[in-house]
Amino acid sequence: MSKARFLILLLASLGSWSAARAQDIVLVANQGVKISEITNADLRAIFMGTRTRFADGSHAVPVTLKGGPVHEVFLKTHIGESPEEFRSEWRKVVFTGQGAMPKAFDSESDLIEYVGATPGAVGYVSRISSQNRVKVLAAVK
Amino acid sequence: MHAVQCMHLLSRHLLLFLSICACCVYTCTGTLYAQDLAGIAVHGFVSQGFLFSSSNNYLTMKSSDGSLQWTDGAVNISDSLGENLHVGIQVHMYQLGEFGGSNLQVDWASGDYRVNDRFGIRAGKVKTVWGLFNDSQDIDAVFLWILLPQGSYPIDHKSFYLAHVGGDVYGALSLGKRAGTLHYDGYAGQATVDLNDGYIKQFADIGLVFTNSLGGKTYGGDLRWETPLRGLTIGSSGDMQAVDGTAPTGSVHSPALFTPSMYAQFSRGKVYLAAEYDREPVNATITIGSAVLPFVVDGRSWFAMGSYRLSKKFQAGSYYSHYVNKAADTTQPANYSKDWVVSGRYDFNSYFYGKIEGHFLHGTNLGYYTSTNPNGLTPNSKMLAAKIGFTF
Numbered sequence: 001m002s003k004a005r006f007l008i009l010l011l012a013s014l015g016s017w018s019a020a021r022a023q024d025i026v027l028v029a030n031q032g033v034k035i036s037e038i039t040n041a042d043l044r045a046i047f048m049g050t051r052t053r054f055a056d057g058s059h060a061v062p063v064t065l066k067g068g069p070v071h072e073v074f075l076k077t078h079i080g081e082s083p084e085e086f087r088s089e090w091r092k093v094v095f096t097g098q099g100a101m102p103k104a105f106d107s108e109s110d111l112i113e114y115v116g117a118t119p120g121a122v123g124y125v126s127r128i129s130s131q132n133r134v135k136v137l138a139a140v141k
Numbered sequence: 142m143h144a145v146q147c148m149h150l151l152s153r154h155l156l157l158f159l160s161i162c163a164c165c166v167y168t169c170t171g172t173l174y175a176q177d178l179a180g181i182a183v184h185g186f187v188s189q190g191f192l193f194s195s196s197n198n199y200l201t202m203k204s205s206d207g208s209l210q211w212t213d214g215a216v217n218i219s220d221s222l223g224e225n226l227h228v229g230i231q232v233h234m235y236q237l238g239e240f241g242g243s244n245l246q247v248d249w250a251s252g253d254y255r256v257n258d259r260f261g262i263r264a265g266k267v268k269t270v271w272g273l274f275n276d277s278q279d280i281d282a283v284f285l286w287i288l289l290p291q292g293s294y295p296i297d298h299k300s301f302y303l304a305h306v307g308g309d310v311y312g313a314l315s316l317g318k319r320a321g322t323l324h325y326d327g328y329a330g331q332a333t334v335d336l337n338d339g340y341i342k343q344f345a346d347i348g349l350v351f352t353n354s355l356g357g358k359t360y361g362g363d364l365r366w367e368t369p370l371r372g373l374t375i376g377s378s379g380d381m382q383a384v385d386g387t388a389p390t391g392s393v394h395s396p397a398l399f400t401p402s403m404y405a406q407f408s409r410g411k412v413y414l415a416a417e418y419d420r421e422p423v424n425a426t427i428t429i430g431s432a433v434l435p436f437v438v439d440g441r442s443w444f445a446m447g448s449y450r451l452s453k454k455f456q457a458g459s460y461y462s463h464y465v466n467k468a469a470d471t472t473q474p475a476n477y478s479k480d481w482v483v484s485g486r487y488d489f490n491s492y493f494y495g496k497i498e499g500h501f502l503h504g505t506n507l508g509y510y511t512s513t514n515p516n517g518l519t520p521n522s523k524m525l526a527a528k529i530g531f532t533f
Contacts, residue, residue, distance in 0.1 A: 050324070050367075051258050051313070059224045080409075082453075084453060085408070088283050091283045094182075094184050095184065095215065095231065095277065095283070096268045096276045097217070097251050097253075098253075098268075100221055100229075101182065120224075
């Protein structure tokens with residue numbers, strides 16, 4: 001294999017790996033949420049607590065996973081924070097009395113169940129099935 | 142040996158409180174994650190510090206022998222009552238040398254009604270937003286630093302600056318995709334100097350022993366611009382504060398004085414940078430018996446800090462803090478305090494952490510008390526601080 005072919009294959013595999021990482025995240029929302037797509041800036045504002053409403057003015061309830069690779073990829077890709085900084089920023093909000101930390105779940109199934117039952121809830125998982133009564137949001141830049 | 146004696150000095154109430162903080166949550170749930178009990182969220186933190194100084198006793202601790210008289214703990218309970226209303230209370234207990242004690246103090250207790258993202262109202266006992274860290278200065282768990290820059294955030298006076306009883310209006314105004322977001326906070330109320338605060342001890346050292354708290358009206362605001370450059374925030378705060386108090390042997394009167402602050406911070410990925418400039422003018426009158434003494438200070442302080450997260454668990458950084466009283470002879474060590482600081486923090490997991498910090502101090506204006514340094518002060522000293530803590 002020539003060096004050029006090897007390099008092309010390496011770049012291609014890196015590209016598909018990145019895409020797979022990005023596809024690992026599915027944004028889910030309660031079926032009552034009117035919007036069908038959301039910008040990363042809006043996601044960041046909602047998940048960092050500086051905004052409490054979606055772009056259409058309806059109330060947003062962000063929920064998170066407690067940890068794991070899906071949590072890390074979501075924070076890095078859509079919020080631009082590491083789990084450590086995300087946690088630290090929220091602790092600052094909570095201990096100064098300026099807000100409440102998003103509800104956090106141990107498992108994706110618990111998160112999906114909560115999102116399905118809570119008006120305005122928005123969260124993220126690695127995959128959903130057709131039985132899940134949630135809406136998928138498209139993330140746009 | 143001295144460290145063990147110091148531990149015994151910690152009040153039994155304080156230890157009981159800290160134990161309850163930790164055990165209640167752990168035994169109820171089996172984890173230390175923040176608890177959400179049918180919508181009611183419970184969070185808390187505790188920390189234990191150690192201080193050793195090469196000379197001079199710092200913050201009323203016998204730090205030149207090594208002191209463990211530094212314990213902090215807080216628990217808060219909050220709940221959302223509907224989409225827009227949030228209520229909560231945080232109780233705090235701390236022992237810092239001779240400051241604090243066994244009494245639980247209400248750190249904040251407020252109702253918060255957010256009409257929309259542009260306008261909200263918060264009322265009760267509310268943390269005062271001023272500068273980068275005023276409202277969060279007592280939350281050890283969120284900082285790399287053990288001691289924040291003391292020229293701007295003196296830990297022995299935190300009870301006075303932390304909160305006010307009154308109300309705030311706040312909100313965020315989006316300036317569009319290319320211009321960022323403007324955050325504002327305006328407040329008015331009453332701020333009180335607790336009887337276990339450093340100012341009370343400083344007055345006692347000159348023979349003015351207060352048996353009732355002193356304080357006065359306060360109002361001010363903060364405006365910060367979250368710039369389009371992600372992670373960069375620039376802001377400014379201003380506070381007007383009056384202080385009046387009467388003791389059996391005299392009184393203190395300070396008219397409302399303006400304290401401004403200007404700051405910038407940049408936080409992205411593993412990097413954190415921040416700088417702040419503050420000014421605190423004081424033009425008070427102290428009356429002891431028939432003697433009327435002017436008390437004039439023109440405090441100017443600034444700091445610059447930077448840190449880097451070397452791994453998920455380890456963070457290191459450094460800052461320089463500068464304070465000088467321009468109303469006095471600035472060549473005298475008693476009128477300035479300059480501090481070079483190096484810090485490291487290790488997070489064992491999401492809840493437990495340890496910190497270590499070195500201070501290279503020049504000048505003696507901040508953090509020293511006559512009664513705990515009866516033989517005088519040396520102008521330069523070094524200090525080692527360490528802390529362990531957990532939060533949920």
